[in-house]
Structure formats: structure tokens, C-alpha cells
Amino acid sequence: MVDLRGQYQKIKSEIDKAVIDVIESGAFINGPAVKSFQKNLENYLNVKHVIPCANGTDALQIALMALDLKPGDEVIVPAFTYVATAEVIALLRLTPVMVDVDPRTFNTTAELVEPAITGKTKAIVPVHLFGQTADMEPIVNLAEKHGIKIVEDNAQAIGAVYSLENGDKKSAGTIGDIGTTSFYPAKNLGAYGDAGAIFTESDDLAEKMRQIANHGQTETYYHDRVGVNSRLDSIQAAILDIKLKYLDDYAVARNRSAAAYEAAFEGIDGIAAPKRAANSTHVFHQYTVRVKNDKRDALKQFLNENGVPASIFYPLPLYRQKAFAHFSPAGFELPATEQLCREVLSLPVHTEQTGSEIEQIASTVSRFFDRI
Ligand SMILES: *Cc1c(COP(=O)(O)O)cnc(C)c1O
Numbered sequence: 001m002v003d004l005r006g007q008y009q010k011i012k013s014e015i016d017k018a019v020i021d022v023i024e025s026g027a028f029i030n031g032p033a034v035k036s037f038q039k040n041l042e043n044y045l046n047v048k049h050v051i052p053c054a055n056g057t058d059a060l061q062i063a064l065m066a067l068d069l070k071p072g073d074e075v076i077v078p079a080f081t082y083v084a085t086a087e088v089i090a091l092l093r094l095t096p097v098m099v100d101v102d103p104r105t106f107n108t109t110a111e112l113v114e115p116a117i118t119g120k121t122k123a124i125v126p127v128h129l130f131g132q133t134a135d136m137e138p139i140v141n142l143a144e145k146h147g148i149k150i151v152e153d154n155a156q157a158i159g160a161v162y163s164l165e166n167g168d169k170k171s172a173g174t175i176g177d178i179g180t181t182s183f184y185p186a187k188n189l190g191a192y193g194d195a196g197a198i199f200t201e202s203d204d205l206a207e208k209m210r211q212i213a214n215h216g217q218t219e220t221y222y223h224d225r226v227g228v229n230s231r232l233d234s235i236q237a238a239i240l241d242i243k244l245k246y247l248d249d250y251a252v253a254r255n256r257s258a259a260a261y262e263a264a265f266e267g268i269d270g271i272a273a274p275k276r277a278a279n280s281t282h283v284f285h286q287y288t289v290r291v292k293n294d295k296r297d298a299l300k301q302f303l304n305e306n307g308v309p310a311s312i313f314y315p316l317p318l319y320r321q322k323a324f325a326h327f328s329p330a331g332f333e334l335p336a337t338e339q340l341c342r343e344v345l346s347l348p349v350h351t352e353q354t355g356s357e358i359e360q361i362a363s364t365v366s367r368f369f370d371r372i
Pocket of ligand 1: 057058081082084085153156184194196
């Protein structure tokens with residue numbers, strides 16, 4: 001699905017030098033490389049505070065911990081997302097309330113969130129799934145009206161840009177109160193191991209989250225709150241600092257692949273190509289089609305048999321996962337989430353992909369539909 005080795009080969013000398021520099025410096029934790037990456041990412045995103053941490057799941061957990069919620073408080077989350085988004089809610093003894101998504105963009109909307117708001121709702125965690133942002137402005141307005149905080153799960157859309165009604169532009173993850181991301185290797189800005197970060201404009205929240213990520217520590221060996229140990233390694237920071245310079249080029253490459261797929265699938269009735277959101281650029285973390293008429297599993301098998309990797313993100317709605325089923329009433333179903341779990345198929349999209357690779361994948365897809 002990705003070609004991390006090919007990507008590394010192109011920047012090998014820069015990366016190797018940066019890694020060796022960290023090793024020779026001996027500053028493995030919180031070294032200058034971490035500070036440098038933090039500053040460069042703040043500039044790139046145009047956000048006041050970046051708080052680096054150990055992974056994207058921790059980033060979500062630390063963000064929610066900073067909101068000082070009580071057990072039983074409700075947090076609204078789309079049912080069509082990676083498990084981490086809901087997992088941290090449950091871990092903190094909060095109640096995940098699952099809402100549906102728009103089947104064309106895969107993201108939730110203010111219209112879908114609004115009916116789920118109750119007197120206990122304290123936060124919304126919109127997910128910018130597959131590389132484009134949810135339509136955030138109506139969600140922000142809704143949250144303000146109800147005094148609810150927003151934590152954007154931006155693990156999949158770093159570098160995407162959202163346009164507000166007045167023409168202002170904001171980076172994905174900097175639109176709500178807090179944004180979180182993951183630098184898992186296969187993410188758009190991938191480290192060579194686990195890594196993550198949190199973004200906010202708020203000085204208060206930033207200070208709190210820095211403390212939480214560092215054992216709740218205010219000064220050395222003084223701990224004002226219960227925290228966690230969630231640090232970004234200096235080696236990962238040095239690697240990310242280099243890769244950040246290429247992030248926009250990587251998005252261009254991913255968009256080139258997406259455009260080629262889009263053109264190739266135009267004449268295939270059995271496939272619905274992903275729809276671009278009106279107010280967001282797309283960084284195509286995944287290129288995810290919908291396969292109609294219950295042919296998804298057969299197409300996936302055909303592709304795999306013909307040497308084309310293809311994956312299902314995600315096969316099961318969160319409310320059907322055994323670990324989360326008890327949060328929803330018996331028989332709970334969200335129609336678009338159900339449909340997507342039956343229809344979605346993600347095809348390879350990455351920074352090193354060539355036109356002929358896409359052609360070969362597209363022609364394998366078309367052969368499948370010619371046969372049936
Ligand atoms: C990858 C991902 C996460 C978790 O990030 P990790 O770094 O793997 O902990 C959370 N949410 C979404 C939507 C993701 O894709």
C-alpha cells in the first residue's frame with residue numbers, strides 16, 4: 001500500500017546524517033531536534049503551539065485529559081473511524097456517542113452531530129478521514145452554541161487546508177480547540193517508528209497538555225496532576241523535521257495518483273470514486289472507492305490474486321466492535337456507516353507511485369468488472 005523504502009532512498013543522505021547527529025549528541029530525549037521540529041511544524045501549520053508526543057493515540061488521550069471531563073460525560077465521535085478515536089474516550093471513562101458520516105466524503109457533519117447532543121455532551125471529536133477535513137465551520141458554530149469543545153483527530157489529513165466562509169484558510173487540526181496527529185510510518189508525515197503531536201492556539205491548554213504529557217510535572221519532581229509519559233524521541237523528531245520539508249510535494253504526488261485513478265474509473269459503473277469536500281484540499285492519505293452491488297470482497301480478492309494490494313478501512317462500525325458494543329443501545333445502526341463498511345476498498349496511493357503502476361492497478365480493476 002505504501003513504498004517507505006523508495007521514499008527513504010531519495011532522502012537517504014539527509015536522514016542518515018540527521019540520525020547520526022542525534023546519536024553523537026547523546027540528547028535522545030527532548031534534545032534540540034525535538035524543539036526544532038516543534039517550531040517548524042508550528043510555522044508550517046500556522047498554529048501557536050505544537051506539543052510533540054509519543055503517538056497519535058496518546059495525542060488524543062492527552063487532549064481529552066486537558067478538558068477536565070468527568071466519568072460519564074459524553075463525547076461525540078464518528079462510528080466510521082479507526083478505533084483509537086473512541087478507545088481513548090472509553091479509557092478515560094467517558095461515554096463515546098457515535099454518529100454517522102456523509103457516505104460521499106466519509107466525514108461527519110454538523111447535521112449528523114446535532115441530534116446526538118445532550119446535556120452531558122462535553123466534546124466532539126471530528127475525524128478528518130482519508131485526507132480531507134470534515135466541514136468544520138458548521139461544527140465549530142454548533143459547538144460554540146452548546147459550549148462544547150472540539151478535538152480534531154487529524155491523524156490522516158496533515159497538510160490539508162480548510163477554507164472558511166470568509167475566505168480565511170486554516171490547516172487541518174488547527175480549526176477546533178485542539179488538534180491531534182499521528183506520525184505512524186504509513187501516515188502522510190511518517191516517522192521511522194511511533195510519534196505524534198497535539199496542536200492548539202490556547203496558551204492554557206498548551207501548558208496543561210505539556211504537563212500531562214510529562215507526568216503532570218510543573219517543575220522537576222513536582223506533579224500537579226496525574227499525567228502520562230508520552231515523549232517524542234529526538235531521533236524521530238530529526239527524521240520528521242527533514243520529511244516535513246517534503247510534505248507538500250508528497251501531497252502533490254498523492255493527488256497525481258488520485259487524479260489518475262479518478263480518470264480511469266470514470267467509465268466503470270461498479271465503482272464510486274471518492275468525492276472531494278467543497279471546503280477542504282485533499283492529501284489522499286487513502287484512495288478509497290465504494291464498490292457497488294456487494295462486489296467489494298470479490299474485487300479485493302481478485303486484486304490480491306493479481307498482485308495488487310487493497311485494504312478495507314474499516315470493515316466494522318465502531319458500535320459493532322465487541323469492545324464498544326455496550327456503549328450503544330441494542331440494534332443500534334447508522335445507515336451510511338453500515339453501507340461504507342460493506343462497500344469501501346482502499347487502493348495503493350503513495351509518494352513513489354508511477355503512472356504505469358496506477359494504470360496496471362486500474363486495468364486490473366476494469367478486468368474484474370469485464371468478467372462479471
Ligand atoms: C493512525 C490513527 C490514529 C492513531 O495514531 P497512532 O500513532 O497509531 O497511535 C488515530 N486516529 C486515526 C484516525 C488514525 O488513522
